[in-house]
């Protein structure tokens with residue numbers, strides 16, 4: 001049996017654990033830290049619901065629960081403090097994104113893991129999804145020549161959740177670059193083969209989700225009027241936000257995310273341009289095209305299987321975490337990737353607040 005310890009047994013991490021158990025039935029939840037014991041118990045997989053022990057602190061979970069691996073699934077602002085607290089435990093860690101919500105948290109996390117021996121699997125399903133992996137394979141094989149330009153788009157059809165669920169609390173999320181773009185900045189840097197080093201960003205806040213003359217675009221009809229969504233002055237999630245990106249290898253990019261899109265207007269994916277060709281993929285359309293720029297050539301079209309959770313990325317994440325626990329693989333989404341993404345998101349947030357280009361903090365300790 002592999003003994004899992006969960007810190008923050010909410011909806012997301014319990015979904016992940018279910019996937020992990022389907023992949024590797026020897027994984028069982030034996031210890032949990034979560035102040036909402038009854039809610040958390042109800043969310044646990046049925047097989048573990050009765051027997052899992054709850055602990056008041058991480059140190060008691062580690063000492064008395066003796067887990068073989070840990071998963072952190074609290075809300076965003078507690079990921080970094082808990083991940084720092086378990087750095088010296090030497091246990092494989094599955095860590096939800098964003099892995100930090102401030103520069104101070106990210107720096108402390110880096111420092112805590114500086115000499116740590118364990119692997120961290122950051123919860124970035126898009127990077128490991130089949131479409132993204134196939135795109136990376138073609139780019140690295142030279143299908144479009146050197147990748148010079150990246151356009152990432154994210155027209156979010158379920159954006160109401162950022163205004164009518166707990167995600168509306170800006171003090172927890174610190175905005176939608178950290179909450180949402182952390183995935184996209186990660187997969188774009190992965191495709192570019194280089195981290196993002198400089199960002200210029202803009203955001204629109206309160207034009208849609210605070211305008212009482214507009215019909216709220218789907219979701220809870222009262223969502224636009226929640227006092228707790230904040231204001232542009234006190235801090236609130238964006239209606240839409242965009243960033244210009246410079247990668248360390250000189251490639252450039254543009255990313256844009258829109259949260260009032262609905263229905264089949266949904267789109268998420270990238271267009272990657274090189275001198276020799278253009279590669280384009282979209283997770284909602286579930287296809288990838290490579291168009292060579294040479295005359296008289298045919299585009300290549302590729303479509304993975306349909307209907308997978310997070311476009312197949314969650315299944316890949318849990319399979320990788322299982323391999324990491326069993327010592328069979330390294331993390332496909334390591335701590336460094338989580339940190340690089342957070343630093344890029346923090347730069348975007350700062351740029352959108354100040355109207356200036358912002359250099360991305362480099363990862364120095366891990």
Ligand SMILES: NC(=O)c1ccc[n+]([C@@H]2O[C@H](COP(=O)([O-])OP(=O)(O)OC[C@H]3O[C@@H](n4cnc5c(N)ncnc54)[C@H](O)[C@@H]3O)[C@@H](O)[C@H]2O)c1
Pocket residue numbers: 007008009010011012013033034035036040073074075076077078096097098123124125166179310
């Ligand atoms: N990677 C992805 O694609 C993806 C998808 C969805 C959500 N998420 C992330 O997962 C995280 C959790 O989201 P969720 O929807 O599951 O939220 P949730 O509210 O369902 O879960 C949070 C859990 O943390 C517990 N908690 C609260 N305070 C705690 C504390 N001090 N110590 C330990 N536990 C505590 C809560 O009781 C709850 O069980 C968020 O940060 C979100 O961004 C990631």
